[in-house]
Amino acid sequence: MALELSKVTGQIEEMGRVLAQRAGRQQKKLPAVQELLRAFAHEQEELRRVAASEPGRQLRCASPGDEPLDARFPPPALAEQVTLIASDGSQIYPDRHGMAPYYAVNVGTVIFRHGSGQAPKVSSEPELVYAEDEVYPDGRLISSDLISAERDLAEMRALADLALTESPDGPPRVALGDGSLLIWIQRADIPEERQEAILDRYLGCLDRLRGANVPVAAFVSRPQSAEVVALLYLAHLEPEERHQVKRLSDTGFRGLTDRALFDFLEPGERSALFVRGTASNLDFQARGHGVAFFYLNTGTDLARVEVPEWTARQPAQLDLVHAAVYHQCSFNNGYPYVLTRADELAVILGDEREALENLIVQSLVRHGLRWPELSRKAQQKQVARWRRRR
């Protein structure tokens, strides 16, 4: 007995009422914001200035490219043969109450040869990390933020490695990752020199992909960001008012997202291109990999597709990404098939983790260690939860 449902029924009722009210308020504001998008559709120059200004950076405003802001591009025809390379990763975070100090990263990869009729080439590469320096950098147990950054790097490295082993004379290649192309690394829990090293290697992978001229894209499902909404908000204020805005959530546009803004896109259509306004994009821009994005109606959902600036600048490559990603979504419930498979290959389920830990325990015992055990806390949790796990 843990969650007494009878005690939350009142809260659930209230929650439903409040959330419905909030959604209603946002829905009412939406036409006005969409009207702003049309009004500023051809003011790209002015909006780029707004995005680059101090308040624009403060609000992480997206910056428009040259396409009209309210443009809609239907899906281009997909080449008869395209090679999609996808990767996704998962991890086992270290558990200080567990049997042994270690963590693991597993990267699943898929090479999907569209138009070949062949089964995709699938693989997964697990890595077990147990070296003292790596599990206890600075003498403290490694943070989950750092492991996540290492996983992101491993995913990008797998993309670059596989894309570059595909022949440049074969069908056009597209490298596709899950989540943002920007690596989230400016975290308090990651030592600064590690931040720099991981970022440098991550951008190095993008260097290799750019060198081979393989377009790269990252797919964000149900994006929550409001970078275009923030841009429109600032742009519609008088210049002297803009400095007073610290956060979008303090304004009347609170809760509105780009995903809602672009709900006028029809299935397969993409929006205009924008450049991401997040501060971490500056590091990417400095190395020529500034991250741009467009919204895409995948058929059942509105997703954000991110591409590096060198992919965005080449219309043929951008069309290839647009067509390939939409095609992948069209037969997989609005989400790229290759990413579903890469995730399936990467994910470490509970019983697999248990099997792995049994093997680790056996190995420790074979090497003369005392039979390792869970902490008393973890043991007692298992004892108490036993009946509920059945």
Place this chain on the structure above:
Amino acid sequence: MELQVGRIIRSSTTRFAVGCQVLRPQVPAFGSLVKVPAVGCDQIYGLIHDVRMEDDPFVQQVAALDSPPAEVIEDQRRRQVPIEVGVLVVGYQHQGEIYHRLPPQPPLSLDVLHTCTSEELVAFTGQFDYFRLVLDNRDLPADEMLAANLRAAAEARGGGGEGFRLSAGRELARLLALDLYRLDAILRRIRP
């Protein structure tokens, strides 16, 4: 020929289950005689009473498409969706002798299950004492399973195995003398 079916994932003295991959063409038929090594005897014999595919929403989603891409169909056929094969224990072999009774120990998990050769099928079905071990399982399609097994055993004997069908029928008549409807249904199924 002897083929590997898969490995034991669950077992007890009376039944066990084997996991295997989709693409194995050697997934044996319902009612086939199979064998697995065992502790305390040479091997355990069983009849396949069930072949099932685990639920997989991903395949269901692809199946619901009008025309899934060929690459996706090929991919789905190679995904490791486990097929589970259920086996009913019908006897064992100890020091070369075949016994139609439950073995002293169940097979161990991850032991490998093989199909039996025609010669082994003929040898095992040389006596009929295992009938009761099958017929007593009212929660399984026991009659269908035994009939399928007897048809295969008759074929293995060559020439239609008429004599074998007759003596098996007589043994069934003895065991099911008080349940003529059931007897009739099985006899119809083992006729040539």
